[in-house]
Amino acid sequence: MNNYDMESEALKKLSKMAEESGYIKPELYRRYEVKRGLRDLDGKGVLVGLTEIGEVHSYIMDEGEKVSVPGRLIYRGMDIRDIVKGFSEDDRFGFEETAYLLLFGNLPDQNAQKEFLQILSLYERLPEDFTRDVILKAPSKDIMNTLARSVLALYSFDENADDTSMPNVLKQCLKLIACFPSLAVYGYHAFNHYHGDQSLYIHSPRADLSIAENILAMLRPDSSYTKLEAQLLDLALVLHAEHGGGNNSSFVTHVVTSTGTDTYSAIAAAIGALKGPRHGGANIKVVQMFDDMKEKLKNWDDDEEIEHYLTQVLSKNEFDRSGLIYGIGHAVYSISDPRAVILKGYVAQLAQEKGLEDEFNLYAKVENLAPQVIAKFNTMYKTVSANVDFYSGFVYKMLNIPMEMFTPIFAISRIVGWSAHRIEEIANCGKIIRPAYKSVAPRRSYLKMDER
Structure with a gap:
């Protein structure tokens, strides 16, 4: 066995061991009420600090109920x-x-x-x-x-x-x-x-x-x-x-x-x-998805054909098989992302200047149809809308x-x-930020080399 094959086999074995040692049973997160991703079960972020710089507003509380509103x-x-x-x-x-x-x-x-x-x-x-x-x-x-x-x-x-x-x-x-x-x-x-x-x-x-x-x-x-x-x-x-x-x-x-x-x-x-x-690279995925869509759609004006493509994306049969319609949905905004709303109006102007009205119309159609397709595909899913990545990638593409x-x-x-x-x-001279992690590993005794 040459060095390359030895390295490959060793890494394959070690990576399996590393993955197994890193896995934590999902039920333990529920048992200890761990807020995974620092988010509650309803998607609301866990409060960890105060700021005066920026605010994202997407819902109001009405008689104890969380009610979605247009994003601000x-x-x-x-x-x-x-x-x-x-x-x-x-x-x-x-x-x-x-x-x-x-x-x-x-x-x-x-x-x-x-x-x-x-x-x-x-x-x-x-x-x-x-x-x-x-x-x-x-x-x-x-x-x-x-x-x-x-x-x-x-x-x-x-x-x-x-x-x-x-x-x-x-x-x-x-x-x-x-x-x-x-x-x-x-x-x-x-x-x-x-x-x-x-x-x-x-x-x-x-x-x-x-x-x-x-x-x-x-x-x-x-x-x-x-x-x-x-x-x-x-x-x-x-x-x-x-x-x-x-x-x-x-x-x-x-x-x-x-x-x-x-x-x-x-x-x-x-x-x-x-x-x-999952953070800054999402608009790249939007552009790649639309490139794939434009190649496979026979008629960009056919709502049924667009809906079929989006359904196939959700079914993990199209594009990157992730099951995600990129640019649709946001961790905080539901009814609307104000950045996408603002950007859309200006995008239409640039699309006209660049002679890309047909492509802009396709984006607009997907923006309207995707939430409907998602609602049909998963009736339990929350209201979704286009996020800023939906149009920003198109903007950058038009700007070459x-x-x-x-x-x-x-x-x-x-x-x-x-x-x-x-x-x-x-x-604000805050303390070092150090959240708690609970160890769930069972206690074990050290074994000498010849006892392992």
Whole structure:
């Protein structure tokens, strides 16, 4: 047996042993009333902290009964719909204004906005030779890994990396917010060059452009984009910037920050959480599902044919055989996800500009039909609706953003929320977050080697 076969057989045997040793009987979770996933049986999250940054509202209590209502997303007490309406009516980009609100608790006036933008422009360029020595060397096939590694590498360029005083942490967070677009885009170009055998080009960020504009300008070979394209990407960044302290990556930020560690370690951990397909990678699955659907449907306007495909997906006979209609349903929202509602209106405009009305109409049909199909398939299932991932992937596709960049763009947005939650955790001098795990292993005696 050669070394490869020996390794394979050994790992097969050891992995089976590891899986068996890690398995815990489901009835034990019920016996000890363990809130798996930190959620009650009715899906309500277990209260583990307080925040003033973001709020997700999806139900009311009526005479002790939980009643679902149209979803609302609230940043610092302000409804996201009002925030979007405000900067849209003024024909302004809104992500930087939203970042200021989430970080400092109030909307900036003109002077504060100007000062904030100037600070971000000072921080958007990476340290000298960082791109060459860190990003272009050993490029990863996954841009989220590149992003996490780059964030950890920035620790070495910070003379006060372990200083957790508020002024220093804020400075670190602002630097990360400003340079995340470059880290992600350059990471993609490195991947595309070394793993895709494509031309390598590196465009520097421009101080006179918004973050959304800079992403498009740095990503595209000719740096060109339309106003509507930049506006829609800016909107997507606003909608993804924060989602309450209970979302997985923001909670990770609180947990890691509570240990007293540095900013770079905390944010790298959050990136690792967001990378997971159950969190930040869902919109990729939506696009892939629709690509499969478009290939197999004979008539995109035939409701019966679409319903049949969706039923087959639920039956694990189509697409990835997972039984999931991606982009439909959410852990918190049931009647509607406000982010999807807002995004849909703008998506229609871009689809018209790109000549993709037929594809947009297919998305709209699936949005309407999927909840009905799910209700027929499982009568016990709660009310479901399209979530933000349903349309965000379509947006990125229309913007010619490569699929490898979908989740990194989420991170470029959510770094604002993570920063706000890190600051909030430090400001409140909380205890180290350490929930309880009960051991259910039976007691055993140690056996000497010749007795085993």
